[in-house]
Amino acid sequence: MTDYMVRATAADAQIRAFAVTSRETVEYARQAHNLSPVVTAALGRLMTGGLMMGSMLKGEKDLLTLQVNGTGPVHGLTVTADAAGHVKGYADCPQAMMPPNSAGKLDVGGVIGTGELTVIKDMGLKEPYASTIELTTGEIGDDLTYYFAASEQIPSSVALGVLMERNNTVRQAGGFIIQLMPYTGEDVIGRLEEKLTHMSHVTTLLEEGNTPEQILESVLGDMGLEITDTMPVCFRCDCSRERVEKVLLSLGREELQSLIDEGRGAQLNCHFCNTDYSFTTEELEKLARSLS
Numbered sequence: 209m210t211d212y213m214v215r216a217t218a219a220d221a222q223i224r225a226f227a228v229t230s231r232e233t234v235e236y237a238r239q240a241h242n243l244s245p246v247v248t249a250a251l252g253r254l255m256t257g258g259l260m261m262g263s264m265l266k267g268e269k270d271l272l273t274l275q276v277n278g279t280g281p282v283h284g285l286t287v288t289a290d291a292a293g294h295v296k297g298y299a300d301c302p303q304a305m306m307p308p309n310s311a312g313k314l315d316v317g318g319v320i321g322t323g324e325l326t327v328i329k330d331m332g333l334k335e336p337y338a339s340t341i342e343l344t345t346g347e348i349g350d351d352l353t354y355y356f357a358a359s360e361q362i363p364s365s366v367a368l369g370v371l372m373e374r375n376n377t378v379r380q381a382g383g384f385i386i387q388l389m390p391y392t393g394e395d396v397i398g399r400l401e402e403k404l405t406h407m408s409h410v411t412t413l414l415e416e417g418n419t420p421e422q423i424l425e426s427v428l429g430d431m432g433l434e435i436t437d438t439m440p441v442c443f444r445c446d447c448s449r450e451r452v453e454k455v456l457l458s459l460g461r462e463e464l465q466s467l468i469d470e471g472r473g474a475q476l477n478c479h480f481c482n483t484d485y486s487f488t489t490e491e492l493e494k495l496a497r498s499l500s
Contacts, residue, residue, distance in 0.1 A: 213259060213293060214420045215437040218428040222392040223400065225428060226260040227384040227420035228441060233259070233295065234370055235378040236443040240482045241302045245372045247282055249314045252370035253348035254287045255297045256383045259441050261352075262289030265329070273328040278346060280321030281306060288480070293441035296480040314372065317346035325351050327359065349383070356387065363388040363397075365404055369411035380414040384423055396431065403427045445481035452476050452485040456495055464496045 213228035234252035237243065243251060254274055262272045268291060276285040281304035287297035309315040323343050330336040339359040344350050349368040356364035368383035386404075388397060404427065408416075413423050424433055455476065456464065467474050474487045487495075 211441045212420065213263060213439055213441050214424065214435050215263060215439075216424050216428070216433055216435045218424075218431040218433045219392070219396045220432060222389050222396050223386060223428065223431065224389065225384065225386045225424050225433075226263060227382070227423045228256060228259050229382040229414065229420055230256045230259060230441060231378050231381045231414075233441060233443045234381040237297060238376075238378060240443075241298055243299065243302045244305050245376050246306045246314045246316065246319045247299050247302055247304050248372065248376075248378060249370040250276075250282060250316045250319055250348065251285050251287070251297055251299050252378065252381050253316065253368040253383070254285050255289075255295050255443075256368050256370075256381060257348060257352050257366060257385075258287040258289035258297070259293065259295050260383065260385045261327075262291055262295065263293065263439070265291040265331070267291065267331060269332060271330040273326075273330070275326040275328070276320060276323065276343070276346075276348075276351075277326075278321040278323030278343060280304070280319045280323075280346070282319045285320075286479070293439045294444040295441065296443060296445045298479045298482070314370075316348065320346035320348075322346070325355060327355060352385075365400075367407075367410045369409060369414070371411040371415065380411045382414050382420065382423075383410050384420070384427075386427065399431065400427070443481075445478060445483070447478040447481060447483060449485055452478075453495060456487065456492070457499065461496060461499045464492060464499070468492050468496060 211230050211232045216225045238248045258274050272289045274287045283300040285299050289295040306315045306319040324340050326340040328336050328338045344354045349366045352366040356362045364387045366385050371380040373379045473489050476485045
């Protein structure tokens with residue numbers, strides 16, 4: 209199995225936890241969008257968090273969208289995930305650059321800057337649920353931790369990481385989310401806080417060869433860790449030529465005719481996977497006729 213996620217409980221279900229390895233998923237996004245190293249790290253962290261948060265959704269058709277809008281060079285990031293381990297995402301400025309931070313690491317917080325994180329859950333209701341918070345650091349993990357506390361009142365620890373090779377491909381990517389249930393005892397909270405305080409960075413753990421199960425074991429192993437589910441994860445976009453045709457049809461006959469009159473056909477691009485869809489003038493005419 210390549211990229212995958214595990215879900216677990218511990219301390220007699222007083223704790224729930226998620227952990228994922230997402231190197232291939234993030235590398236796919238890097239290639240599809242030709243991302244700079246620091247944007248790869250930023251989008252990769254958000255996608256990794258999105259995978260775990262998507263798995264918290266209940267319905268098969270439920271969708272989670274994470275949108276980061278900041279003052280930094282990347283401007284914005286958008287990620288969509290479902291409950292089945294699929295994620296897609298893009299950056300507004302994929303080639304944005306930023307000098308290393310004071311620790312010599314990729315400056316994700318700097319490339320994002322100050323701004324907002326919006327979490328949108330589309331669960332088939334009349335209106336999607338949406339919550340917006342101010343970014344705390346722009347480092348993504350800190351911001352998602354704050355989101356859970358402020359918007360869902362769930363004390364959480366979110367750790368996300370992307371490690372790049374010297375040739376700018378993705379070497380490691382992954383993360384974990386550990387959450388306390390409302391009835392968690394103070395003794396359990398104290399033991400967990402102690403473990404998290406002395407824990408290595410998630411990319412260090414992955415570099416050492418740890419699996420998602422072993423990462424959770426290092427934190428929750430002495431609290432009755434129980435792995436409840438394992439699922440593959442991947443980058444997957446659901447765009448298709450048929451969907452793009454529907455977009456063109458939604459323009460209406462007058463707008464379609466304007467494109468036909470220009471005689472250059474039409475080319476549409478999917479933001480999420482960067483796939484181009486081209487339509488000749490003749491194909492546009494056929495679509496226009498279908499509106500008659």
